[in-house]
Amino acid sequence: MKKDVEVDKIAKEKQRWMEQFKVDQSPPITSDDVGEIQAVYTPADISDTDYLRDIGFPAEYPFTRAPYPEMSRHKPWRYSLFTGFDNPEKTNERWKFLYKAGQPSFNIVYDLPTHLGIDSDDPLAEDEVGRVGIPIDTIRDWDALWADLPMDGVPFNNNIETLAAIIIAFHVATAEKRGIPPDKLWGSISNDPLSTAVSKGTTVFPLKHGVRLATDLIEYSTSNMPRFFPVNLKAVNMAEGGASMIQEMAFVFSNAICLIDEALKRGLDIDDFAGKFSFFGCSTTHLLEEVAKWRASRRLWAKILKEKYGAKKASTLAFKFTGYHNPLWLYSEEPELNLVRATIGALASALGGTQAMPHPGYDEAYAIPTEKSQSLALGTQQILAEETNIIKTVDPLGGSYYIEWLTNRIEEEIVKKMKEVDEEWGGSIKAITNGNMQREILEHFFHEQQAIVSGERVVVRKNKYRVESEDEDVNSRIVLHEQDTKSVNDHVARLKKVKAERDNSEVERLLAKLSQQAKGSENLMPCLIEAAKAYASIGEITNTLKGVWGQYEEPVII
Amino acid sequence: MNKKIRVLIAKPGLDGHDLGAKYVARGLRDAGMEVIYTGLQQTSEQVVTSALQEDVDVIGLSFLSGAHLGLVRRIMSGLQEAGLGERMVLVGGTIPKNDTPQLKSLGVAEVFPTTTPMEKISEYIQQRLNKSG
Numbered sequence: 033m034k035k036d037v038e039v040d041k042i043a044k045e046k047q048r049w050m051e052q053f054k055v056d057q058s059p060p061i062t063s064d065d066v067g068e069i070q071a072v073y074t075p076a077d078i079s080d081t082d083y084l085r086d087i088g089f090p091a092e093y094p095f096t097r098a099p100y101p102e103m104s105r106h107k108p109w110r111y112s113l114f115t116g117f118d119n120p121e122k123t124n125e126r127w128k129f130l131y132k133a134g135q136p137s138f139n140i141v142y143d144l145p146t147h148l149g150i151d152s153d154d155p156l157a158e159d160e161v162g163r164v165g166i167p168i169d170t171i172r173d174w175d176a177l178w179a180d181l182p183m184d185g186v187p188f189n190n191n192i193e194t195l196a197a198i199i200i201a202f203h204v205a206t207a208e209k210r211g212i213p214p215d216k217l218w219g220s221i222s223n224d225p226l227s228t229a230v231s232k233g234t235t236v237f238p239l240k241h242g243v244r245l246a247t248d249l250i251e252y253s254t255s256n257m258p259r260f261f262p263v264n265l266k267a268v269n270m271a272e273g274g275a276s277m278i279q280e281m282a283f284v285f286s287n288a289i290c291l292i293d294e295a296l297k298r299g300l301d302i303d304d305f306a307g308k309f310s311f312f313g314c315s316t317t318h319l320l321e322e323v324a325k326w327r328a329s330r331r332l333w334a335k336i337l338k339e340k341y342g343a344k345k346a347s348t349l350a351f352k353f354t355g356y357h358n359p360l361w362l363y364s365e366e367p368e369l370n371l372v373r374a375t376i377g378a379l380a381s382a383l384g385g386t387q388a389m390p391h392p393g394y395d396e397a398y399a400i401p402t403e404k405s406q407s408l409a410l411g412t413q414q415i416l417a418e419e420t421n422i423i424k425t426v427d428p429l430g431g432s433y434y435i436e437w438l439t440n441r442i443e444e445e446i447v448k449k450m451k452e453v454d455e456e457w458g459g460s461i462k463a464i465t466n467g468n469m470q471r472e473i474l475e476h477f478f479h480e481q482q483a484i485v486s487g488e489r490v491v492v493r494k495n496k497y498r499v500e501s502e503d504e505d506v507n508s509r510i511v512l513h514e515q516d517t518k519s520v521n522d523h524v525a526r527l528k529k530v531k532a533e534r535d536n537s538e539v540e541r542l543l544a545k546l547s548q549q550a551k552g553s554e555n556l557m558p559c560l561i562e563a564a565k566a567y568a569s570i571g572e573i574t575n576t577l578k579g580v581w582g583q584y585e586e587p588v589i590i
Numbered sequence: 591m592n593k594k595i596r597v598l599i600a601k602p603g604l605d606g607h608d609l610g611a612k613y614v615a616r617g618l619r620d621a622g623m624e625v626i627y628t629g630l631q632q633t634s635e636q637v638v639t640s641a642l643q644e645d646v647d648v649i650g651l652s653f654l655s656g657a658h659l660g661l662v663r664r665i666m667s668g669l670q671e672a673g674l675g676e677r678m679v680l681v682g683g684t685i686p687k688n689d690t691p692q693l694k695s696l697g698v699a700e701v702f703p704t705t706t707p708m709e710k711i712s713e714y715i716q717q718r719l720n721k722s723g
Contacts, residue, residue, distance in 0.1 A: 144603075144604035144605060144655065145604060147604075148604055148631075150604070156604070156633065157604075158660060159603070159657040159659070159660035159661060160603060160604050160605075160655065160657050163655060163656050163657055164605075164655050164656070228606075231606075232606045232607065233605075233606020233607075233608065233630045233631070234606055272607075273609065274609055360609075363705075364703075364704065364705050365705065397684070397704065398684065398686070399656070399684070399686075474609075474612060477609060477613075478613065478616065481613060485707070485708070494705075507686075507687050507688075512686065515656070586629050586630055588627060588628075588629040589612075590612050590615045590616055590619075590625070590627050
């Protein structure tokens, strides 16, 4: 009663203030994501919010503030810049560089042929081997990547969506050959065939088969790899594809629900596997909205897991994420300014409570990063975590009237959008097959591009405050990454040697076995691991599966 | 009567980042051209076949992965063989400035990196083909 009287008084005073200072007559300011943004926020604007019910404490339902009790207070979030290029040896070198520069984790990106299950010696892979990530064909390459590194020594995080199961088979096979059992392996892998079908296009199989393969890995990992996170959903794909923050989270949650439902069909208990789901998303320079988005995502995920699935364990209910500045919104004009943009995005993730963070290079618009641009990227995070004191308390912006209002609004909008996916589009697989998600994201991207062209959305040096001389000599002052052709050729030569020297009849036998199992519903992981040990290539394995499942056909939308 | 300019927008190679291609496709459509977009993962043969089947005036190739030189070389020779050597070929995307001369020597008419304003592309096509789309 006393609280209501106080809130009423504040509301009246706010009205008085707005009239007195003519704020109610000044042009309204709106955000596409949350509607009108007011000049000032007060307790009256979050009067329905109950601290214990809606905000609570870290590591407790509804987890609004954080998934863990102390977060980065004693140890920074996991610096996790990913890398991969040319061949396993060059990638190994860059990993070591990053490790010595203060990144205690190995994080990898794959080249396009590997993503798509095309061997490096395939004509389709020409010009693309090792260009945007590491090429991996057989476990001989995996062995080279991990040559002098401890496979169970640091967390190992993988950026690969559809063929995750094959990569983990390679990982387990190689580790077992070194006497390391799968239960010692720690890290994560995307294993998200749905988000990549929405955006980025590294889809290989028709969606229901991609989901089957992903669920095989979830099931295998749940039983055999207790330290491993077999699902790291790629909200980032949607964000990098031009999605709004609402679309990003609504669509990725819908995709998560699809994978959860598949795992439950296998008889797994929600508390056995869903706690090992995590998310990889984007922040942007819209600092405050992004912090609120992460808080809203935590609260909403907890509600979904509790109310829809009856989850009980804190580790299941707690939303965990990796977030970095969206590379889509980094530019070519005076690219050094991208250092600033990426810092703000990183700050948003940090204040939003991220568990780990990759980081784009400032040269993102030009090429994959050099050692120098990765050193700057890593240093940015290290400064944020270790020079600013922001990590000394958990969820420092919690309690801000604006942040709590934003958190509420963003949660509302994500819920609305998820309802549309479920009730109007028929769930993720239908929505993606029919192109609903893709169409909406594209419209949002075009809308943003128009806003940039018109100048309504400011991009410093691009559409406002242009400095012509900056564009002229950018090529002379930035050193860009260049592909090392010799390394790539060595890699292809290695593949040819492996194919010539292995027991080819054994490979044939195992691929035939895989084909049989793919027709049925057996978990494919044991067979994939066997095939990996026999040096079957990623291309041979993928082609075997395509032979049974067919190939994904993209709904073409402009 | 002014026939509409027909443009093929293609994504050769394995890369799935298609925002640039779609943005240009839409921009050319808004400028009154007829645009056919191939979708992802087109081989050089598929690009040439589409250009022939659709009888396009312009072939636009989008590259964001750095794999442009080899693919353009193969596409240009394929177009020659198919009797389309005189059609306008444009390249867009993440193209290092230093590669532009090489692309032009292969027969590419013009290179439009990612910073290019949309109207520059549509005007280039309209002026060169002397049509109003």
